[in-house]
Amino acid sequence: MTTGPGGSVLVLTSAHDVTADLVLRILAERKVPAVRLDPGTDLHTGAALTATYGTGDQRGTLRTPTRELDLTKVRSVWTRRPSPFDGPPELDGQERRFAASQSLWGGGGILASLPGAHYVNHPWNNRAAEYKPAQLVTAQRSGLSVPSTLITNDHDRAREFVGQHTGAVVYKPLWNTPYTIDGRAQQVWVREVRPHEITPDVASCPHLFQAKVEKAFDARLTAVGDRVFAVRIDSPDLDWRQRQSLMKCTPIDVPDRIARSVSAYLTISRLAFGAFDFAVTPTGDWYFLECNPNGQWAWQPDSITNAIAHAIADQLQNGPEA
Template identity: 70%
Template sequence: MTDRSGAVLVLTNRYDVTSDVVLRKLAARRVPVVRLDPGADLYAGASLSAGYSRVGRRGTLRTASREVDLTEVRSVWVRRPSPYEGPAELDGQERRFAAAQSFWGTGGILGSLPGAHYVNHPWVNRAAEHKPAQLAAALRCGFQVPDTLITSDPDEAREFVAGQPGGAVYKPLWNTPYRVDGRPHSVWVREVRAEEVTAGVDRCPHLFQAKVGKAFDVRLTAVGDRMFGTRLDSPDLDWRRRQHLMRCTPIDVPELVARSVTRYLAELRLIYGAFDFAVTEGGAWCFLECNPNGQWAWQPAETTDAIAEALTDQLQKGPTP
């Protein structure tokens, strides 16, 4: 059937169970929803078309169960869609060509739906994922930020690390897939000493940062003007490493931090953001990063439900008149 009631378009992969929490809430509110994984579904029966002319724009998305007028989509939730890799039956340059055309064509259509409310816009997400941009924005917005150096100069890296009285850490600029002996391997945040900095630093940029003498970590999840804080007590420097050993409890967000979060979201044009802070014994919240599309359903049940409600509200309301 053709849906002209203003559907919510959810872009995510078939294995994303987190999105189901919000989809159930939208269904309970009788909000029409279309779920699409553009990097996979458009090679498996779904289709997408868009037309541009002097008389206006038109577009249609067809899935196995729905036909949607793209000009009437009220909101787009960019959750976790698969990457555009091209049809599996192709290989070599043909698959690379198809993947690139999908990225620029399909991605371009879905990123320019007229009047739709994006949470978050995919191009905004990509811009906000750059850690140098995050750090610069955090400073402008009034966050306390640990001294940081991004460099491919080994000597400068050694000098920086040696100059940190409380120690220094290394963290990757992007969570690039990595394998050791053929097995997936995660590159965690870890402490680093000056003598450990090798000439290999000149192969690519590396991020070094002053180690924060923290009492605990905080994940602050922001949805519009609503903020949800979770205190993280972990035995590890990087709490993501062994989450089964981590204790999570709700925590209030200080007013000064909340104001900086609001400024940050506005500056980077984000509706949603997952902020990570290290909190010192003295109570200072030190900004570490903001993932514009970070996971949130692992937090305490009451926090997870509140975040899901806030996301549902955003998607249901659609664009601001």
Template identity: 65%
Template sequence: MAPNRHPAVLVLTNTHDVTADLVLRILSERRVPVVRVDPGVDLFGSASLTARYGTGEQRGALRTSNRELDLTRVRSVWVRRPSPYEAPPGPTEQASKFAAAQAFWGAGGVLASLSSAHYVNHPWHIRNAEYKPAQLAAADRNGFLVPDTVITTDPDEARRFCAGQAGGAVYKPVWDSRFRAADGTAQTVWVRKVDPAEITDAVSLCPHMFQATVPKAFDARVTAVGARLFGIRITSPDLDWRERQDLMTCAPIEVPEPVARSVAAYLGELGLVYGAFDFAVTAAGDWYFLECNPNGQWAWQGTGTTAAIAHAIADLLEKGPDS
């Protein structure tokens, strides 16, 4: 099939993204043309990007080692897991930093401005929706139950908040920052219970998020792909089920109608067509919003749910602006 005979799907992700492979396999079976590129890496090596602008004109081309994509013939852009824009070593460290910044603002800007394409999700919407404070505020506006939460740099405020929660409080980072132990090994900061007495003045070094503990019976993940929702119930011995995923079990679950309405409203407000929502569900059936990852992983779910999500994403990408 000629590269530009039909509008193509542009997939922005790294070479090790096996989750993307599930969707690309489906698109291949449907004979939908696809161009896959990791702009933060490939544009410094095997690929090139050109864009032209003028009065009444916007065109360009993305060339990889085996494809040439007319940027006016892109039906969808799937922003999956592209690498950061990090230039290879240059003559000086400053030159490398300059090149990386130009790539981020230049190539990133071009690929985020394809007027005829349908984005899943648009990179600027992903960025805006990743802020935890913005998530909590939007969740409240759109009808979700939200646990009492404080984000503070005041140690006394943190102690007062945690001491005032009858069911206890937990700490969670506002961003999954890279963290390494003294020996260099990578560390993950999991959600954990907090005793007010252990809170030190180190809280003043950066914003800390503390949240009232939800007396949950189980966790739930709702993966939203357009108007389609895929719910699973997660049972885990851990407070944070991500800590030991080999010990958790999951099974499909119906998403209550009020939750479904709030999901749709939340996505609409933040300009998203995909979102991975996490909830704590009480024995009384109350669904408390914890977070929404606008680019969350989904292939770890059961085989049936994973396959259904892959087909739903493929449908969005294939339909393009008509989705």
């Protein structure tokens, strides 16, 4: 591992993100300076962000209650889990909405445009990579196997797709949209769907239907640069996220072909990090399900979690040389 360039690491995340703490401790042990900022809240609770632009000149500073950071000397930015730009809580209505949008486009724009900084990942690349259709296209381009998938708001086409498959078909949401019933948060899990369950209500918005992979197990593959870490997930549920207390995770090796395709996927998507979900068949075929460009990873076995934390620290320490 190289010592990397000079300058600080800027970590954009909430104050309560314990996953970020794992990496920040490693950077501290290596004596790599790091500044933690939650721009969605800190910029209206004591932090100040300034940028100036002119012909051939760009400068900027971030001032917190304890630090002042020269933004031209940031070696890396880790876009971890920052809070949304919601605006100062003391404002109401359109004033708060105005302040929130100005913070997003102004403060967010400054932090996404630091000269020479290495982003893990760049926030705009993160957003682009979150679209499920884009993920499927990128997986195909990268040489990964993709289950037969339909995205449509056509009721007849959806029923036809579900009916024509001899095996099961599942429905999965295109985005994890907040949803409540009687004030209680609800989660839409991946589930099997039958033709008679497809109603004209499909026309209300696009729905994603996908041929169910007859799998031996699920696999979570976490990629950091050219390094990959994977666990086998055995769960009684179709969607292992539903009852994580019942799943079993075991470190596994990644086939070379999958590792090469994952590397191609990151390159196409301009990502330095990705959390990939696969369904693995009894014959050992890996089917791509999705890639979360900012997925959680600290829930995995300690050996995997520790390896991922060190790999991310390497990326941040080495900066543009990573």
